[in-house]
Amino acid sequence: MALAYESEMDLSGWMVEMVGPARTANALDESRHPLVIILLGPTGSGKTGLSLALAERFDGEIVSCDSVAVYRGMELGTAKPAREERERIPHHLIDVTTPGETFTAGEYSRLARESLQEIRVRKHMPIVTGGTGLYLRALTEGLFAGPTRQESLRARLRSKEQERGSAWLHKVLARLDAESAKRIHANDVPKLIRAIEVCVAARRPLSTLLQSEGKNPLTGFRLLRLGLNPPRAALYERLNERCEAMFAAGLVEETRGLLAKYGEVKALDSLGYKQAQRVLRGSWTSDEAVRAAQQGHRNYAKRQMTWFRREPEVKWIEGFGDNVKTVECAIAMVEKESAQSLRNLD
Secondary structure, rough: OOOOOOOOOOOOOHHHHHHHOOOOOOOHHHOOOOOOEEEEOOOOOOHHHHHHHHHHOOOEEEEEEEOOEOOOOOOOOOOOHHHHHHHHOOEEEEOOEOOOOOOHHHHHHHHHHHHHHHHHHHOEEEEEEOOOOHHHHHHHHHOOOOOOOOOHHHHHHHHHHHOOOOOHHHHHHHHHHHHHHHOOOOOOOOHHHHHHHHHHHOOOHHHHHHHHHOOOOOOOOOEEEEEEEOHHHHHHHHHHHHHHHHHOOOOOHHHHHHHHHHHHOOOHHHHHHHHHHHHHHOOHHHHHHHHHHHHHHHHHHHHHHHHOOOOEEEEOOOOOOOOOOHHHHHHHHHHHHHHHHHHHHH
16 A cells, blocks of 8 residues: 655655656567566555465565555554565565655665666566555656755745745746746645755756756666556445454554654655544544545545556556456466567567
8 A cells, every 4th residue: 555645855756747757769679678567556456466476476576666665663554465475475665764764756766776686686577566656657767856955945935935825936936937837736835845946956947957857767677567457346345444454453553653653754644544643632533534544545546546547558457456367367468478578589
């Protein structure tokens, strides 16, 4: 399950979206590269089950693409693979940092690419699986780095925004970069601040930088994107049941412990933990928190599918990942892709 917010300070995903996905120019050369399976789909669609089945069939290792699973101690609200599953199949990018530390899409991209290279050296098949579209795009397409953060400028802009409102920020951006101002909503304070920051620090409009600087797409691998698209009603039923199970297993108490250890950190704004905090503050009952979390997960699943529909060359499978027919279909797709590569080498 992926984190249902985009960090204020990690806005590179929006920049990736503005530039758009890169395309491989030479398909024949790419066919000679080792295969990477990218398994995507909404939360609750059974990606974990399918990734384990594919890893066992093709001697694979799993690279998590989940912005909550990176945090140690966040167990009940993250739907991480079970300990036994992680012991059976090597997993990467799970429990790599603490909720008290900032973890960005750029850091994910760097660590995930390192994992892919290590898996390639072992001659295993990498299987990237998860529902965080921002992290996936950062891994495959790279990021626009941009100027480093200007903390003093950020502080001044936030202060002015509190005095005059976000419309003032939007007017400032329009004077600096009219093109970016057209793309960013006048109420989107984090993106307005970052865009102004980039313009001031680089002494050039952000829109110009996005067109000229380029990105750093993943190279040396051939990507096979498999997407899960289960029936909507059945998916929502699963999500409702999973939310109930999380709270029944002690999500509120886990959240209490994390708050005591780390305070009100951004990581705890993710789905489930955010609602559990309302219970701890006494503003919601447990039942109210469960219903809110269920609605949040259903809404998040919709947003994930909207994002993943923009991913290039996805082979969609109509079903849950833990369904026997889905597993058989995915295996056939991987075998077909592998066979095609062998023919291209002849």
